Amino acid sequence: MKRSLSKGDDPPPRKILLSPQNRFQASGIWLKCPGCGTDNPEGFTFCSRCGATLLKLLDIRDDRLKEAKGYILKAIANRKITDRIVSWVWILIIILTLISSVLLMIVMSIISTSMYLGGHMMDSSTMNTLMQVIMIAASVATTAIFAYLAFILVRRQNEHFARDRALREGIILLLRTASDPSGRSTLVMNEFAAMSMANGPKEEHHDERIWALLMLLPLLTTFGLSAVMYLAVMGTSYSMMVLLIPFILLVAVGELLAMLYMFYFLSKQMYEHDERWLVFEQNVKNVMTKLRWPQIVRMRQSRLENREFAIYLILTIFVPFFAIYWWYALIKDPNTHFTSQWEFEDRLAEIISK
Numbered sequence: 001m002k003r004s005l006s007k008g009d010d011p012p013p014r015k016i017l018l019s020p021q022n023r024f025q026a027s028g029i030w031l032k033c034p035g036c037g038t039d040n041p042e043g044f045t046f047c048s049r050c051g052a053t054l055l056k057l058l059d060i061r062d063d064r065l066k067e068a069k070g071y072i073l074k075a076i077a078n079r080k081i082t083d084r085i086v087s088w089v090w091i092l093i094i095i096l097t098l099i100s101s102v103l104l105m106i107v108m109s110i111i112s113t114s115m116y117l118g119g120h121m122m123d124s125s126t127m128n129t130l131m132q133v134i135m136i137a138a139s140v141a142t143t144a145i146f147a148y149l150a151f152i153l154v155r156r157q158n159e160h161f162a163r164d165r166a167l168r169e170g171i172i173l174l175l176r177t178a179s180d181p182s183g184r185s186t187l188v189m190n191e192f193a194a195m196s197m198a199n200g201p202k203e204e205h206h207d208e209r210i211w212a213l214l215m216l217l218p219l220l221t222t223f224g225l226s227a228v229m230y231l232a233v234m235g236t237s238y239s240m241m242v243l244l245i246p247f248i249l250l251v252a253v254g255e256l257l258a259m260l261y262m263f264y265f266l267s268k269q270m271y272e273h274d275e276r277w278l279v280f281e282q283n284v285k286n287v288m289t290k291l292r293w294p295q296i297v298r299m300r301q302s303r304l305e306n307r308e309f310a311i312y313l314i315l316t317i318f319v320p321f322f323a324i325y326w327w328y329a330l331i332k333d334p335n336t337h338f339t340s341q342w343e344f345e346d347r348l349a350e351i352i353s354k
Contacts (some may be wrong), residue, residue, distance in 0.1 A: 009354070016163065023170070032251070032324035033047040033049065033050060033097055036049055036050040036122075038050070049241065058177075058179075058291070060178070060291075060293050060294070060351065060352060061353070061354065062178075064085040064177055065174055065177055065178060065352075066204050067173075067177075068171075068173040068174035068177055069174065069352045069353075071169070071170030071174075071354070072167060072170040072171060072174060072349070072352065073346065073349060074166075074170075075163055075164075075166040075170055076167065076346075076348075076349050077165035077343045078166075079163060079164050079338075079342065079345070082156065082159035082160050082162070082163045083156070083159075083160050083163070083338040083342070084156045085333045085335050085338065085339075086149075086153070086156070086334075086335065087331075088151060088328060088331060088332070089322060090149055090327075090331065091327060091328045091331065092146065092169065093145060094145055094146070094324060094327070095324060096136075096189060097138065097142050098142060098143055100138075100187065101134070101138035101142070102134075104134055106139075113182045120165065121275075128354075139218060142218075143216055143218045144216075145216075146218075146259075146327075147212045147213070147215035147216050148212070148214045149206045149215075149327065149331075150166065150208070150211045150212050150214075150215045151209070151211070151212035152208075153266060153330055153331070153334075154206050154207075154208040154211050154212075154266070154279065155208040156334065157206075157266060157269065157270060157334065158205055158206065158208065159350075160334070160338070161205075161269075161273065162275070164273070164341075165199070166200070167194070167197045167345070168198070169199065170281060171284055171348075172192070172195055172196070172199065174352070175188070175192070175195075175284070175287045175288075175291070176192070178291055178293075179192075179287070179291065187290055188286070188287045188290055188291075191283040191284075191286045191287045192283075192287070193289075194279060194280075194283045195280050195283045195284065195287075196279070198276040198279045198283070199217065199276075199280065199281075201276070203269055203273060204265070204269070206265065211258075211262055214255070214258040215255075215258075215259065215262075217254060217255035217258065218252075218255055259323075260316075262312065263309075263312070263326055263330065266330050267307045267309065267312075267330065268334070270304065270333050270334055270337060271304050271305075271307065271333070272305055273337070274303065274304040274337050275304075277341060278303065281344055284296075293351065294351045294353070296344060296347045296348060298306065298343055298344065298347070301342040302336050302337070302339070304333050304336060304337060305333070307329060307333075312326055
């Protein structure tokens with residue numbers, strides 16, 4: 001039997017019951033009452049059941065977000081130091097150096113052979129010595145370029161990873177600070193879990209100086225070959241040459257393995273880093289949507305190619321000049337990742353600086 005309300009009695013609280021479809025149409029976002037735990041459609045000022053005041057969304061200009069904004073803007077500003085765009089001209093320099101060295105060696109060999117056949121033994125010996133000097137000079141120039149490139153590529157990857165971690169931690173702090181006071185923590189729980197997983201693995205750090213030195217190992221091979229050629233011309237006993245040849249081969253194999261491993265970790269780490277960043281970025285956008293903040297609109301979003309190490313290794317073995325393209329890929333992929341991420345950062349900085 002329904003009890004009639006007397007004058008002065010407060011009406012009982014009414015719980016709003018909506019179908020799943022109507023719940024979605026109510027904006028898809030529901031706020032949990034801090035008093036009784038009832039879900040209320042967004043836009044309600046008071047709880048539909050107990051009448052408690054519902055928490056309001058935290059405005060992006062709120063002073064409580066100032067610390068997190070500072071971390072983000074500092075990390076974005078540091079990209080001028082860490083995220084270096086390396087020019088593909090370095091690859092062109094390497095190709096021109098190799099081609100000019102080979103052509104010069106061919107010309108010198110033809111001249112030396114002509115002198116030898118013409119009976120100019122002394123001139124022929126001088127020409128052979130000159131050829132060795134040219135070979136050493138070309139090897140020094142090419143190896144120095146490879147060593148400098150290795151130094152730049154390894155260092156910029158280390159520095160970008162460190163800057164990017166600081167940026168992601170600042171973004172997570174910003175969104176957590178904004179979600180907790182507005183009662184949105186449960187609504188963005190999945191997004192924060194995904195962002196934490198993307199931010200979790202810490203990329204391995206590689207000392208750029210060590211890898212630059214390892215790229216200088218071919219110089220030992222060049223000097224060893226020159227020594228063998230000199231001993232052969234001078235008629236030195238073969239025992240000395242027999243001792244030198246295994247050393248040269250060992251150094252050559254060690255240098256090749258070092259270069260291949262550097263190719264491996266530079267390619268693999270940047271690809272995995274790019275995949276994690278895309279996951280992180282998408283979840284940041286989702287949280288910002290639920291906080292009713294301005295959206296980050298991207299004009300383009302690049303995804304790095306997954307360069308299979310085994311395939312590239314086989315191609316390099318059968319076509320040694322393919323290694324030049326591998327160097328090009330190590331330059332190009334980080335450049336692509338940087339420019340794509342910068343667009344997101346610029347839009348984020350614009351939003352939080354208002």
